[in-house]
Amino acid sequence: MLANGQTVIQMMEELAPKHYAVEGDKIGLQVGTLNKPVSKVLVALDVTDEVVDEAIAAGANLIIAHHAVIYRPLAKLDFSTPAGKLFEKLIKHDIAVYISHTNLDVADGGINDWMAEMLGLEGRDHLEEVHNDQLYKLVVFVPKAHHKQVLEAMWKNGAGQIGHYSNCSFNIDGTGTFLPGEGTDPFIGERGKLEQVAEVRIETIVPMSVRRKVVQAMLKAHPYEEVAYDLYAVDLKGRSFGLGRVGRMPEAATLEELVEKVKQVFEVPFVRVVGKLDKPVRKVAVLGGSGGRYVNKALFVGADVLVTGDIDYHTAHDALAAGLAIIDPGHNIEKLMKPRVAQWLARKLEDKGYATEVEASALSTEVFQFI
Structure with missing residues (x-):
């Protein structure tokens, strides 16, 4: 028996409840309908033309992605434009698109926890609280x-x-x-x-x-x-949930040693680094995606280094002056969510006796070339 789209998403929201999302974040159903049987789910980081072709070839009729396919308001759907062609292809092939973004970042066992685990951080706490239960x-x-x-x-x-x-x-x-x-x-x-x-x-x-x-x-x-x-x-504080994670490395290391570990575990050929490579680092903050706004938070919690993407030039200067090292492996390291979400969702569906398949996108959506 195939699971209905709503059933699949109910399971997904057990991992990443919608109310965990940062206010204004573009999450949830963005294209199509969930009121249909789902034969296969494709889990992707981004919804690009190539990813949609991959979904069509795989026979998937639901894409669960991390980054929104509709991020800014659409003035019109012109099928002659690149964006219009993408939506036309999704609609013609009856492929629904559901987005799980900052709610997946915040969730226990979500992107930021996976990043911290991959770096071996211990005694973790969140970097900034965004939700209290x-x-x-x-x-x-x-x-x-x-x-x-x-x-x-x-x-x-x-x-x-x-x-x-x-x-x-x-x-x-x-x-x-x-x-x-x-x-x-x-x-x-x-x-x-x-x-x-x-x-x-x-x-x-x-x-x-x-x-x-x-x-x-x-x-x-x-x-x-x-x-x-x-x-x-009642006027009692419940459990807190937040963006980013802060933890300690099992053993002290230099910034250069941590850089090599980041490159290895996140499978990136290059990173951008702010700080002296021989700087001792022990307390590490991590945040998937664009983390420039969280430099002051990392400083406030006493982190020696912040591992995040998309750091701009002036923010990097401010961090350096304040004594915070930064390792920027790029936004695309969030690709780590693909196999983990696919495995989690496949297990939930199988446990409930559904024949719906789940597949992680095999395509790289890294937009930059490293030359």
């Missing part, structure tokens, strides 16, 4: 006989997590009263008769990211026709 208090009243099943259903779906502690709740015995009216089908008691039932008041914490799932699981496990529960925001 707002906490809610869920209070529900349950008959004693069903206390355990309702509580475990909520825990199983993400409730009760406080820091490094899980399955957190508070439970109070009490008496619930209700009077079933006309048209009701009470689980306990009779219509027109006031009931008093031994119940447990359960209180637990629910992060916003799993709020709907927890409530649905609670309602499904609860025996009552009408469930009495409260859900309200």
